[in-house]
Amino acid sequence: MKKRLLIVDDETRIRHMLAKRLEPKSYTVVEAESGQQAIKIIQSQAIDLVLLDQNMPEMDGLTTFEKIKNLTEPTVPVIMLTAHGSIKLVLTFLKAGGTDFEEKPIDFDILHIKIERALRASEKLGQEIKHRKDAEISLKKAHDTLEKRVLVRTAALAKTNKKLQSQIAATQKAEKTVQLKDEQLRQAQKMESIGRLAGGIAHDFNNILTAIIGYCDFLRNDLSPDNPQHEDVCEINKAAERATALTQQLLAFSRRQSLQPEIFDLNAIVKDLHQMLRNLISKNIRILLDLTAKSNPVKVDKTQMEQVILNLALNARDSMPSGGELSISVKTTEISTAEAADHLDLSPGCYVLLEISDSGKGIDEETQSHIFEPFFTTKAPGKGTGLGLSTVYGIVKQSDGHIAVVSSPDKGTKFTIFLPCQAETSSKTVPEQTIESLDGTETILFVEDEESVRNVAKRILEDYGYTVILANGATEAQTVLAKQKNPVHLLITDLVLPKISGPELAKQLSKTYKNMKVLYVSGYSHELLLEKTQGIESAFVQKPFIRLNLARRVREVLDQPKQ
Ligand SMILES: Nc1ncnc2c1ncn2[C@@H]1O[C@H](COP(=O)(O)OP(=O)(O)OP(=O)(O)O)[C@@H](O)[C@H]1O
Numbered sequence: 280m281k282k283r284l285l286i287v288d289d290e291t292r293i294r295h296m297l298a299k300r301l302e303p304k305s306y307t308v309v310e311a312e313s314g315q316q317a318i319k320i321i322q323s324q325a326i327d328l329v330l331l332d333q334n335m336p337e338m339d340g341l342t343t344f345e346k347i348k349n350l351t352e353p354t355v356p357v358i359m360l361t362a363h364g365s366i367k368l369v370l371t372f373l374k375a376g377g378t379d380f381e382e383k384p385i386d387f388d389i390l391h392i393k394i395e396r397a398l399r400a401s402e403k404l405g406q407e408i409k410h411r412k413d414a415e416i417s418l419k420k421a422h423d424t425l426e427k428r429v430l431v432r433t434a435a436l437a438k439t440n441k442k443l444q445s446q447i448a449a450t451q452k453a454e455k456t457v458q459l460k461d462e463q464l465r466q467a468q469k470m471e472s473i474g475r476l477a478g479g480i481a482h483d484f485n486n487i488l489t490a491i492i493g494y495c496d497f498l499r500n501d502l503s504p505d506n507p508q509h510e511d512v513c514e515i516n517k518a519a520e521r522a523t524a525l526t527q528q529l530l531a532f533s534r535r536q537s538l539q540p541e542i543f544d545l546n547a548i549v550k551d552l553h554q555m556l557r558n559l560i561s562k563n564i565r566i567l568l569d570l571t572a573k574s575n576p577v578k579v580d581k582t583q584m585e586q587v588i589l590n591l592a593l594n595a596r597d598s599m600p601s602g603g604e605l606s607i608s609v610k611t612t613e614i615s616t617a618e619a620a621d622h623l624d625l626s627p628g629c630y631v632l633l634e635i636s637d638s639g640k641g642i643d644e645e646t647q648s649h650i651f652e653p654f655f656t657t658k659a660p661g662k663g664t665g666l667g668l669s670t671v672y673g674i675v676k677q678s679d680g681h682i683a684v685v686s687s688p689d690k691g692t693k694f695t696i697f698l699p700c701q702a703e704t705s706s707k708t709v710p711e712q713t714i715e716s717l718d719g720t721e722t723i724l725f726v727e728d729e730e731s732v733r734n735v736a737k738r739i740l741e742d743y744g745y746t747v748i749l750a751n752g753a754t755e756a757q758t759v760l761a762k763q764k765n766p767v768h769l770l771i772t773d774l775v776l777p778k779i780s781g782p783e784l785a786k787q788l789s790k791t792y793k794n795m796k797v798l799y800v801s802g803y804s805h806e807l808l809l810e811k812t813q814g815i816e817s818a819f820v821q822k823p824f825i826r827l828n829l830a831r832r833v834r835e836v837l838d839q840p841k842q
């Protein structure tokens with residue numbers, strides 16, 4: 280493409296002459312007669328080079344150059360046409376960025392060389408600028424892409440990080456749950472084995488106590504009240520009664536005590552106990568009751584439940600020697616699957632919650648793992664037996680409930696008891712049977728593997744007029760019965776016997792001796808009897824039996840029509 284030259288000169292003659300000489304050299308020539316016109320042309324069309332006359336009337340060459348310098352990018356090359364000897368002007372022009380100059384009179388060959396050189400330099404500069412711009416654009420693009428990538432990567436990383444963190448949290452939670460469950464399981468197994476041990480001891484003690492109390496009774500009856508030994512026997516009897524109470528607590532813990540559960544409103548039980556608690560607990564402890572207006576029916580043994588509340592309240596009292604607050608609340612609540620999962624043996628469902636909390640000294644973690652064990656106490660010797668909470672534990676468990684404790688040192692303690700909700704029903708009252716006389720003339724077979732218990736029972740029953748035959752187990756029972764000429768009216772048997780159990784024996788004998796009635800005795804609970812008789816209600820006497828109890832129960836059974 281032809282290069283376009285702009286000739287700026289006020290003298291038409293010179294412009295034409297220049298045009299005439301330059302056009303043949305393959306340039307397109309554009310003319311301007313003043314600086315102003317030159318500016319307009321440059322603003323409206325592409326010009327590759329300017330030949331600029333210095334001496335023009337309105338705006339000289341230097342001023343025009345200053346104006347057009349900023350109009351193009353890169354600056355269009357300008358060759359100044361000057362009068363001979365104007366060195367100072369030329370210097371100013373070149374310093375200001377002018378490309379070249381040619382003195383008049385013009386030597387066309389030299390001017391042509393200068394034009395070509397200027398055009399090449401300008402073209403090169405243009406290319407360089409273009410390259411630079413292209414490079415800048417690519418750089419910016421690369422930068423933008425990089426920035427975008429960084430953004431995308433950062434977002435992805437943040438997402439991964441978040442996912443990882445929630446995975447870590449989930450794993451930690453799962454580990455904690457497993458740990459908690461392990462701990463709860465260990466605790467439950469420990470309680471179970473201590474329970475078995477305590478139950479076993481209590482059972483054997485009950486046999487021994489039956490003998491002690493029985494013989495005490497015989498002695499006391501034989502001694503006149505003013506005999507000095509009468510008092511000693513009474514003391515032995517008192518000690519045996521204390522031992523019975525202790526054994527009873529052990530049985531409670533091992534969930535083998537005899538309970539008589541009925542439906543009660545837990546609110547009412549707490550309300551009834553309030554005055555008693557007020558009397559037992561010093562005035563510097565505030566007692567707050569929070570009971571719902573609606574009743575909260577539960578199936579419990581009332582006396583045992585009172586024992587539970589009392590034990591917990593007294594522990595709370597002991598933890599606040601300088602005063603504080605004891606709160607007792609009862610409410611019904613639905614336990615969700617998630618909440619139940621926090622406890623080892625709690626299934627989701629409806630529960631009546633009994634919460635007993637204090638603002639006392641609290642229990643540290645290590646102590647907490649022992650509090651339900653029998654004989655564990657932190658109280659001074661003689662101040663506590665350590666049987667309070669184990670009794671509570673046993674009673675709650677035996678009532679199909681659950682107990683939980685939340686406590687930390689100096690933050691107080693809260694015990695929560697969960698008892699399964701019950702449909703509201705009025706509790707039945709069993710009319711007391713009135714018995715005129717406890718004496719009898721019937722024949723009784725007493726089967727028991729403990730000799731001392733057998734002998735005590737024989738003496739008690741013979742005192743009331745019965746004929747008593749003894750056997751140490753099922754085999755001997757069969758033998759003595761076979762020898763017996765007169766009818767045997769009642770079989771009294773221990774629930775647990777070696778080889779054949781009491782209920783088994785009763786079942787075998789009932790085939791031959793259809794009219795013989797049955798009464799069970801045991802150092803264990805009524806529940807165990809139900810277990811052994813597959814839920815069939817049977818007459819039962821708890822060991823250690825005292826004379827009157829045994830005699831009354833025997834008379835009751837004998838007087839009942841045979842079912
Ligand atoms: N509310 C409580 N605040 C602080 N510690 C308690 C609380 N309840 C129980 N403990 C701790 O648990 C231990 C065992 O309690 P538990 O009721 O079985 O026995 P005890 O109170 O020591 O004796 P006892 O009940 O036979 O008088 C207490 O010795 C005490 O350390």
Ligand SMILES: [Mg+2]
Pocket residue numbers: 590593594663666667668
């Ligand atoms: Mg206690």
